[in-house]
Amino acid sequence: xxxxxxxxxxxxxxxLCLDKLRHNIGIWKxxxxxxxxxxxxxxxxxxxxxxxxxxxxxxxxxxxxDKKVIVGAGHESTKITKDYVxxxxxxxxxxxxxxxxxxxxxxxxxxxxxxxxxxxxDSSPIPVILYNVPANTGLDxxxxxxVELAKHKNIIGVKESGGNVVRIGSIAYKTKHxxxxxxxxxxxxxxxxxxxxxVGTVAALANVMGDEVCKLxxxxxxxxQCLELQHQLIAPNNAVTATFGVAGLKFVCDNVGLYGGPCxxxxxxxxxxxxxxxxxIMAEVGIHCK
Numbered sequence: 551x552x553x554x555x556x557x558x559x560x561x562x563x564x565x566l567c568l569d570k571l572r573h574n575i576g577i578w579k580x581x582x583x584x585x586x587x588x589x590x591x592x593x594x595x596x597x598x599x600x601x602x603x604x605x606x607x608x609x610x611x612x613x614x615x616d617k618k619v620i621v622g623a624g625h626e627s628t629k630i631t632k633d634y635v636x637x638x639x640x641x642x643x644x645x646x647x648x649x650x651x652x653x654x655x656x657x658x659x660x661x662x663x664x665x666x667x668x669x670x671x672d673s674s675p676i677p678v679i680l681y682n683v684p685a686n687t688g689l690d691x692x693x694x695x696x697v698e699l700a701k702h703k704n705i706i707g708v709k710e711s712g713g714n715v716v717r718i719g720s721i722a723y724k725t726k727h728x729x730x731x732x733x734x735x736x737x738x739x740x741x742x743x744x745x746x747x748x749v750g751t752v753a754a755l756a757n758v759m760g761d762e763v764c765k766l767x768x769x770x771x772x773x774x775q776c777l778e779l780q781h782q783l784i785a786p787n788n789a790v791t792a793t794f795g796v797a798g799l800k801f802v803c804d805n806v807g808l809y810g811g812p813c814x815x816x817x818x819x820x821x822x823x824x825x826x827x828x829x830x831i832m833a834e835v836g837i838h839c840k
Contacts, residue, residue, distance in 0.1 A: 551584035551749070552767045553620060553733070554756035557800055558593045558606060559811050566602050568609050570809035575613040577808060581760035584750070585618030586610055587647060589638075591686055591711075592754045592796055595622045597814040600634060604641045611642030620679065620752070624649040628666045632673050639676045646670075647679045647709060652687035663695045671704040680708040683735065685792065690714075696721050700730040709752050711735025715742045722747020737763050737787040741780040744770045755787040758802045758837065782835055789831045794820060798828050805832075805839040 556578070559570035578586070588610055589595040589603050598606070603621075610619050621643035623634040628651075635646045648670060651658060671678045680699060682691045690712060699705050700721075707730055710718050722732055726747070734743035737753040740763075756763040762783060769776035790799040797820050800810030812819060820828065829839040 551751075552582075552756060552760075552764045553585045553587050553618075553750065553752045554578065554581070554583050554760055554763075555587040555590045555592045555752050555754050556610075557754075557757060557796065557803060557810065558589075558595075558598065559809050560814055562812065564812065564814050566598075566605065567809070567811065568605060570811065571606065571609050572613055574803075574808050575610060578757075578760065579614040579617070581756075582764050583617060583756065583760060585620060585644070586614075587620040587622065587752050589622035590620075590647060590681075590752075591622075591649075591683060592757075592791075592799060593622060594796060594814055594817070595624075600637060603634070604637060607638055607641040607643050618644040620645040620647050622647050622649070622681075624651070624681065626651045626653050628669050631666075631670050635670060635674045635676070635678075639674070643676060645677050645679055645706070646674055647681050649681040649683055650687050650689060650691045652689055655689055658689060660692050660695045663691060664698060667695075667699050667705065668702060671699075671702050674704055677706045678702075678704055679706060679733070681711070682708060683711040685711065690717070693717060693720055693724070697724045700725040700728050705730070707731035707733060709733045709735045710743070710748070713739050715739065715746055718743050718748055719746030736791065737766070737783045740766055740783075741770060741776065753787065754791050754799055755783060757799060757808070758790065758806050759783065759786065759835070762835075785831050786835050786837070789828055794824060794828050798824070801825060801828060802832060802837065802839060806837060 803810030
């Protein structure tokens with residue numbers, strides 16, 4: 551399954567812009583996504599209040615009720631994460647995506663992670679997906695912790711955004727007897743991840759190249775030759791994530807009929823050089839930015 555990880559629209563005053571979000575959903579709903587990931591790293595979830603998060607989830611469920619919604623409900627605190635999961639599930643969230651707490655890195659032992667995620671899963675009214683995103687958190691959720699947590703009946707999978715295919719394969723092998731799924735956290739390494747056990751993708755690039763990402767997913771599962779398509783997606787995916795970040799993703803959105811708009815401070819808009827460089831990369835896949 552392909553699940554797009556959605557950006558969050560703000561107006562020029564950095565206020566939540568639900569009308570623009572509805573416009574975007576009207577376009578995204580025609581793409582064969584299995585669902586949406588909202589309030590993820592590309593949704594600037596750290597910059598939203600709980601009230602705003604609830605509004606975003608409610609908007610997605612109202613505008614496209616047939617698709618599942620994975621909600622980014624993580625927080626540094628176990629207690630507050632549990633509160634977020636409860637409120638966002640009430641708003642319509644179908645699954646809770648929980649990033650690894652990282653501010654107190656020195657205290658984040660395997661024991662701490664097992665306690666954190668187990669307590670959340672025990673109380674959660676919706677299934678939990680672990681979220682390993684070392685580029686943002688500065689740490690990897692230890693494989694031993696993932697394997698142990700995979701045994702929990704309410705923890706159904708992990709989104710792996712680090713791109714470490716050896717790690718993905720190890721987790722797949724060690725959890726193969728469990729009802730536990732691995733989702734590639736990027737369109738850049740779909741083919742490699744699927745080859746070692748991942749079953750789906752949650753990708754920022756799907757905001758602006760959703761049909762292509764879905765096509766790659768289908769081709770892989772059909773056993774078709776798809777190396778060329780995978781290669782084509784690497785540069786644009788890296789451009790709207792690691793290289794130019796959320797501001798880059800929103801810039802491309804603004805150029806393909808979607809609303810990107812500004813990020814919330816302190817994230818800054820792209821400067822002219824960055825826009826030129828990003829535009830050159832996107833032009834290679836037929837997306838022309840101004």
